[in-house]
Amino acid sequence: MKTKIDILQRLFFLITAAAVVWGLYLAARAPGEATQGDAAKLLFVHVPAAITAYLALGVGLLAALWYLIRRSPAADRMSSSAIEVGVIFTVVTLVSGMIWGRAVWGLWWDWNDARLMSTAIMFFYYMGYLALRRSIIDPEARAGRCAVLAVIGFIQIPIVHYSVLWFRTLHQGPTILRPDGFRSTMDEEFALSLAVGIMAFVAAMTLMLTSRLTLSRLQDARNDLSGLGPPVGRGVTAPFMGGPTMGGPTMGGPNG
Amino acid sequence: MASHPLVRFEDAGYAAAGTLILRGVNLTIEPGDILGVSGPNGAGKTTLLRLTATLHRPTSGVCSVLDADADTRPEELAAVRRKIAMVGHFPAVWPELTLRENVELVSRLRGDPPSEDPLRTVGLEALERWKASRASLGMKRRVEFARLLTWTPRLLLLDEPHAGLDAAAAPLVDEVVGRVAANGGAAVLVSHDPGRVTPLITRRILVSAGEVSEEIR
Amino acid sequence: MTAEQNGAEQKDRSPSRRAVLRRTFWRQTWWVIRKELRVELRGGETLWMAAPFAAMALLLAPLALGTDTALLRRIGPGMLWLVVVLFGMTVTVRPTSIESRPVRDLLTLSGLDPVAAFLGRSGASAALLFVFTLVLTPVMIVLYGPDSAPLWGCLLWLAVGAAVALGLLGTLVAALVTGLRSRTALAPIMSVPLAAPVLIAVVNGTENALNGQPATIWLLMLAAVDLILLIAGVMLAAPLDETTR
Amino acid sequence: MTRRQIVLPALVLLAAVIVLLVWNNLGNNLVYYLTPSEALEQRGGPEAGGRFRLGGQVEEGGIEETEDGVRFAVGDGAASITVVHTGAPPQLFREGIGVVVEGAWEGGRFHSDVLLIDHDEQYRAPDGEGAYEVPAGPAVPAVEG
Numbered sequence: 125m126k127t128k129i130d131i132l133q134r135l136f137f138l139i140t141a142a143a144v145v146w147g148l149y150l151a152a153r154a155p156g157e158a159t160q161g162d163a164a165k166l167l168f169v170h171v172p173a174a175i176t177a178y179l180a181l182g183v184g185l186l187a188a189l190w191y192l193i194r195r196s197p198a199a200d201r202m203s204s205s206a207i208e209v210g211v212i213f214t215v216v217t218l219v220s221g222m223i224w225g226r227a228v229w230g231l232w233w234d235w236n237d238a239r240l241m242s243t244a245i246m247f248f249y250y251m252g253y254l255a256l257r258r259s260i261i262d263p264e265a266r267a268g269r270c271a272v273l274a275v276i277g278f279i280q281i282p283i284v285h286y287s288v289l290w291f292r293t294l295h296q297g298p299t300i301l302r303p304d305g306f307r308s309t310m311d312e313e314f315a316l317s318l319a320v321g322i323m324a325f326v327a328a329m330t331l332m333l334t335s336r337l338t339l340s341r342l343q344d345a346r347n348d349l350s351g352l353g354p355p356v357g358r359g360v361t362a363p364f365m366g367g368p369t370m371g372g373p374t375m376g377g378p379n380g
Numbered sequence: 381m382a383s384h385p386l387v388r389f390e391d392a393g394y395a396a397a398g399t400l401i402l403r404g405v406n407l408t409i410e411p412g413d414i415l416g417v418s419g420p421n422g423a424g425k426t427t428l429l430r431l432t433a434t435l436h437r438p439t440s441g442v443c444s445v446l447d448a449d450a451d452t453r454p455e456e457l458a459a460v461r462r463k464i465a466m467v468g469h470f471p472a473v474w475p476e477l478t479l480r481e482n483v484e485l486v487s488r489l490r491g492d493p494p495s496e497d498p499l500r501t502v503g504l505e506a507l508e509r510w511k512a513s514r515a516s517l518g519m520k521r522r523v524e525f526a527r528l529l530t531w532t533p534r535l536l537l538l539d540e541p542h543a544g545l546d547a548a549a550a551p552l553v554d555e556v557v558g559r560v561a562a563n564g565g566a567a568v569l570v571s572h573d574p575g576r577v578t579p580l581i582t583r584r585i586l587v588s589a590g591e592v593s594e595e596i597r
Numbered sequence: 598m599t600a601e602q603n604g605a606e607q608k609d610r611s612p613s614r615r616a617v618l619r620r621t622f623w624r625q626t627w628w629v630i631r632k633e634l635r636v637e638l639r640g641g642e643t644l645w646m647a648a649p650f651a652a653m654a655l656l657l658a659p660l661a662l663g664t665d666t667a668l669l670r671r672i673g674p675g676m677l678w679l680v681v682v683l684f685g686m687t688v689t690v691r692p693t694s695i696e697s698r699p700v701r702d703l704l705t706l707s708g709l710d711p712v713a714a715f716l717g718r719s720g721a722s723a724a725l726l727f728v729f730t731l732v733l734t735p736v737m738i739v740l741y742g743p744d745s746a747p748l749w750g751c752l753l754w755l756a757v758g759a760a761v762a763l764g765l766l767g768t769l770v771a772a773l774v775t776g777l778r779s780r781t782a783l784a785p786i787m788s789v790p791l792a793a794p795v796l797i798a799v800v801n802g803t804e805n806a807l808n809g810q811p812a813t814i815w816l817l818m819l820a821a822v823d824l825i826l827l828i829a830g831v832m833l834a835a836p837l838d839e840t841t842r
Numbered sequence: 843m844t845r846r847q848i849v850l851p852a853l854v855l856l857a858a859v860i861v862l863l864v865w866n867n868l869g870n871n872l873v874y875y876l877t878p879s880e881a882l883e884q885r886g887g888p889e890a891g892g893r894f895r896l897g898g899q900v901e902e903g904g905i906e907e908t909e910d911g912v913r914f915a916v917g918d919g920a921a922s923i924t925v926v927h928t929g930a931p932p933q934l935f936r937e938g939i940g941v942v943v944e945g946a947w948e949g950g951r952f953h954s955d956v957l958l959i960d961h962d963e964q965y966r967a968p969d970g971e972g973a974y975e976v977p978a979g980p981a982v983p984a985v986e987g
Contacts, residue, residue, distance in 0.1 A: 193835060228959055229932055245790045248757050252787035259779045263394060270842035272833050273787065276769065279829050283794045283822060435702055454711075454835050455618070455844075463709030472699035476639040477632070488628045489707045491621055511639070622844045692919045712845055824856040831848050 133334060140331050143324035150317040166224040168317050172245075172325035173216040180210030180329055188274035191267060197344060200267035201276060204257060205336035208251055209329055214247045242285035249277050263344070308354070385410050386535060386566050387432055389592075392441035394427055401427045405441070405592045407422045407585070409535075413566040414557060416578050419587035424572045426469065428587060429537050432568060433466045446534060462490060465533035469540055471530035475513035479504055482512055483526045490531065498529040502552060517544035536560045536567040554580060622713050628725075629709070636778070637725055642688060648729055651684040651738045659740070666742075673741030674803040682763065682792050683785075687730070688785040689722040689767025698776065701841060703768050711838035715768060723764030727744025731754045751806040751816070758819030759799040765777050765789055766827040772837040796824050875942050878921040881952075896933040896952055897925065901916065905937060916952075925952045934959045 146214050151168045187203035190196065221240065227234045236333065321332035387409040394402040402424045409415060409432075430436040434445050434457065442449060448460040464490065473482050483498060499505050502522040515531050521544045528536070541553045557567045557580055569581070586593050638644075659669055696704075704714065729770050734756075770788040774780035802815030869982065875895035876878030897915040907914045911928040912935075925943050933959070935941070 198842060228627055231958060233958075241793075245793050248786070249790040252783070252790065255779075255783055255786055256773060258773075259777045262980070265840040272837055273773055276791070276829055279825055280794075283825065285792075293629045343790075366822065433702070433706065435705065442655045458710055461706050464706050466706055467701060468702060470697070470699045472697070472703040474632070474636060474696075474700060476636040481635070485628060485632055486703065486707055489704070491624060491707050531757050593802045619844060619847070665911055710844065712848070716848075814863065814866050817859055817866065821856060821859045821863060824852050824859065828852050828856070831845055831852075835845075 133331070136327070136331055136334070140324065140327040143320065143327050147317065147324040150320055151274040164314070166220050166227075167314070168321040170217060170220040171318060172321040173213050173220060175216050175322055176325040176329045177210050177213035179326065180206050180213060180333065181246075183333075184210055185274055185278045191271040192275065195267075197263070197267065197350045200271065201337055201340040201344065203271060205333055205340055207253055208273065208336060210237055211247065211250045211254065212332070213329065214243065214250070218243060218247060220311040239285075242281065245284050246277075246281055249281070253277070346375075386413075387445060388442070388443040388444045389431075389438075391430065392438040392443045394424075394431060394436060395439045395565075400590060402431070402587075402590050403434070404593070405431075405438075405443075405515075407592060409566045409568070411564045411566060412561050412582070414561050414582045415566070415583040416584045417568060417570045417587060421572060423587040424590050424592075425572070425587050426539060427594065429466070429568060429570055432535065433464055433537055434461055435463045435466075445478060447561075462539065464472040465528055465535070466537040467521075467524045467541060469529075469543070471524055471544075472516065473512040473520050473523055473556055476511060478509050478511055479515060479519070479523050480508040482523050483530075486527050487530050492531050495530045498526040499523075501529055502526045502549070518546055518549070521545050522549060524547075525556060528556050528568065530541040532559055532563050532565065536555070536565065538567065539570045539571075540572075541569060542571075604773060621708075622710055625709055625713035626720070633718055633721030634724065636816060637721070641662045644725075644728065644732070645835060647684050647688050648732050651680045651729070654680050654684070655733065655736055655740055656733055665781045669741050673737050674677045674807060675752045675800045676741070677730075677733055677737040678759070678796055678800050678803065681733065681759070682789065682796050683725065685729055685763055686767055686785060686788050686792060687781075688769075689726060689764055689778075690788065691770045696775070705838075711834040714832050715772070715834040716839070718771070719761075719765045719768040719830065721764075722767050723760045725775070727760040727765050730760060731805055748809060748811070751812050754816055755799050755802045755806065755812065755819065758816060759795055761823045762795045762819060763792060765823065765830055766795075767799075769826065769830050769833070769837075772834070775841045795819065795839065798822065859920070875920040878916055878923045879918055881923060882921050895942055895944045896925070896954070898923075900935070902937050905909050908960070916943065921952045924950070925950050925954055927957050929955060929957065931957055932959055962966055 147168065151165050166374060184203050184206035186208060187199045191203060195222035207354060218240075222232050225240070256273060257270050260269060279315070383443040385408040387407070389405045389407040392402070393400065405428070417428065417527050422549060424571060427436065431438060431443050432445060434448060434589070435444070437450070440555070446460045446463055448457055452460070474485070477485065480499060487494075497505065497509050502525055504519060504522055504526065507515070507519065510519075514525070532552070538553070538557075557569070560567050561580070627697070636753075662668065681704065766788055770784050770791075774783045777783060783797055798815045798818040802812035802819070804814040805815065875897035878896065878898050881896055883895070895918060898918045901915040901917045901922055904913075904915040908926070911926070912931050913924065913926050915922050915924050917923075926944075926948075927943060927945075939959060942958045943952065943954035944956035944958075945952055947953075
């Protein structure tokens with residue numbers, strides 16, 4: 125049986141495929157860059173992958189905060205799925221970045237570079253997140269602890285970044301997010317290919333995220349044999365961060 | 381004011397990791413009650429006790445313990461928990477600390493005033509400098525009862541209290557339970573063997589396959 | 598009736614009640630510190646097991662790196678702090694995560710404030726790590742003989758700042774792995790990436806101090822990390838405590 | 843309640859520390875590399891003989907292949923230093939490009955064993971319509987983000 129979501133997902137798959145093909149075509153057609161030659165074409169993979177990774181991990185963080193406030197199982201599913209997807213794009217960012225670095229700087233790796241180092245540390249940190257997730261069986265404890273870990277990571281990763289940045293860095297400045305807009309540093313044909321690349325990556329990420337979400341929803345439904353709904357979010361003790369709980373009636377009941 | 385129940389379960393259920401452990405629990409515990417809870421292994425007795433101790437939250441329904449429930453703020457909850465004592469199935473001792481330190485630490489954390497030597501009362505004064513890792517199960521149990529001698533909880537929850545205790549120590553249980561009930565508190569004693577529970581029991585409850593029913597005497 | 602009673606109790610925010618609450622809080626913190634240190638000194642995992650092992654690592658490192666004296670002199674401080682981070686973290690993670698469930702229940706029902714427990718454990722871990730560093734420093738100086746005329750005061754503050762940061766981080770991570778079977782493997786994966794800023798700050802600071810230059814900037818950075826971890830720990834202690842049952 | 847009593851002062855302190863950090867960092871006493879002028883200035887300084895990084899532009903007409911590397915001059919417009927590099931230079935190495943080399947003084951020359959191309963953030967087609975000037979010297983952003 126096909127549901128509305130199935131059809132939507134298929135449609136999205138087609139859009140993603142089209143964007144990827146268009147992006148590849150543009151990248152193949154683009155001329156080599158003035159000083160870097162064809163190596164610069166890695167830009168069309170590296171930058172979109174990095175943006176997508178940060179986007180996914182950002183969604184993961186917001187969902188984790190949402191979980192800590194409302195303790196909703198849906199927030200936990202969103203958080204973990206987004207982080208899983210984010211880790212994959214982090215790997216793509218790191219690998220493409222290393223290849224590019226080898227071609228341009230002459231080095232696979234530079235320990236003085238803030239973005240390389242903070243991305244790598246972030247990657248290992250989220251590996252820890254995934255390991256923790258696998259180790260906890262109780263869904264409520266797992267959701268709570270993983271949400272806390274995601275929040276700590278969010279607090280600490282900027283510090284990691286700035287601590288590595290303390291050295292002057294070899295990495296070029298930001299290409300897109302600059303006050304004067306990207307046109308000032310990039311020729312138009314590069315800009316178009318890059319834009320399409322970003323679109324393709326974000327579309328692919330969304331596709332992966334929605335599929336992963338569907339999967340975790342099915343897993344949760346399968347694991348819940350209680351008939352009481354997911355065993356998360358109600359109870360006797362105080363809510364996590366002072367927000368309202370989803371619990372039923374409270375003080376001064378009929379017997380009181 | 382009419383007597384106000386210490387504990388009130390309303391259609392409470394508890395499920396962990398997708399398994400339903402307790403369902404549809406309706407139960408009130410009034411001041412002075414001494415409940416004997418019995419039932420086969422795995423019926424949910426310990427879970428019922430942990431719900432009553434606020435250590436678990438029900439996944440459905442209401443469980444109000446000493447007026448603490450889902451809306452209670454953390455600071456108030458800590459104050460409520462301080463009025464509850466639980467002696468669980470496994471003894472709660474720090475193996476690296478001596479028996480005396482094990483008793484003292486808890487009363488320091490609770491902020492209780494110093495009282496006359498509780499270790500003497502439970503007959504452990506000669507062994508007070510032993511590390512708890514050397515002590516037998518019975519000695520650890522006595523340490524737990526020594527902790528209960530320095531204050532009077534509103535709710536006393538005992539899981540198989542006689543396990544590991546010799547016959548000479550059994551009156552300790554009666555004494556502690558009696559004192560709690562006399563001071564307007566209530567006690568819950570879990571045992572799968574109701575015959576051995578203290579004679580002070582005023583109500584009996586049967587837990588079986590996740591459901592709780594009152595036993596008619 | 599119930600609600601009114603309860604409300605009346607909750608609204609009682611008189612200064613004396615608040616003072617009592619505050620006193621209770623700091624008294625609990627103090628007793629947790631005492632307990633953790635006592636347990637640690639009896640068990641001796643930090644000082645009698647981890648410290649000799651760490652000293653051994655310092656001794657062996659030149660065998661792996663080659664015995665170029667100039668090089669060793671340069672990397673000495675870095676080696677010291679790497680060893681403190683790697684070995685020290687495994688030790689700080691220990692105390693909370695090995696407490697048994699009955700003991701955790703007992704602490705909860707004693708009305709132990711989760712924040713007080715967090716601060717107490719972090720404090721004890723920081724003290725242990727500080728001693729750990731003090732024990733290893735002479736070993737590093739003897740083996741690596743870094744350049745002379747250091748700023749001792751500066752070094753001391755660096756060691757304190759790093760110990761506090763690692764203590765807080767270790768306690769936070771320990772709470773995340775409490776009761777898990779794989780905790781000994783999990784804790785380092787989660788804590789070491791987050792220890793990177795501490796390592797960077799303290800190693801660069803030590804290098805400055807050993808060369809007789811002030812390390813203000815690195816001290817400030819350590820202070821920032823300490824404060825951020827403190828805030829995070831205090832905010833997250835209660836929700837984490839709820840997940841350890 | 844106690845939670846707030848700890849968090850609020852900590853936040854105030856943290857703000858103060860961050861302000862101090864930023865203010866201190868403007869002095870920029872941490873250097874990724876020295877320019878040739880700075881390097882010549884500091885030659886007699888406390889770190890004489892130590893390894894450091896030298897950054898600048900490869901001067902025109904000065905690249906010579908040696909048997910195990912290259913010899914070239916690095917300049918910043920004001921001063922110039924001869925660099926003897928051991929190892930194969932990266933693909934992009936050419937005249938006029940920004941480089942960072944790592945090594946130490948040896949006589950009047952700088953002997954390096956690490957050669958990095960310092961790429962800037964400009965992306966240009968080979969004969970791009972935009973007539974931009976190549977920025978002088980290595981483009982190193984002061985603050986990223």
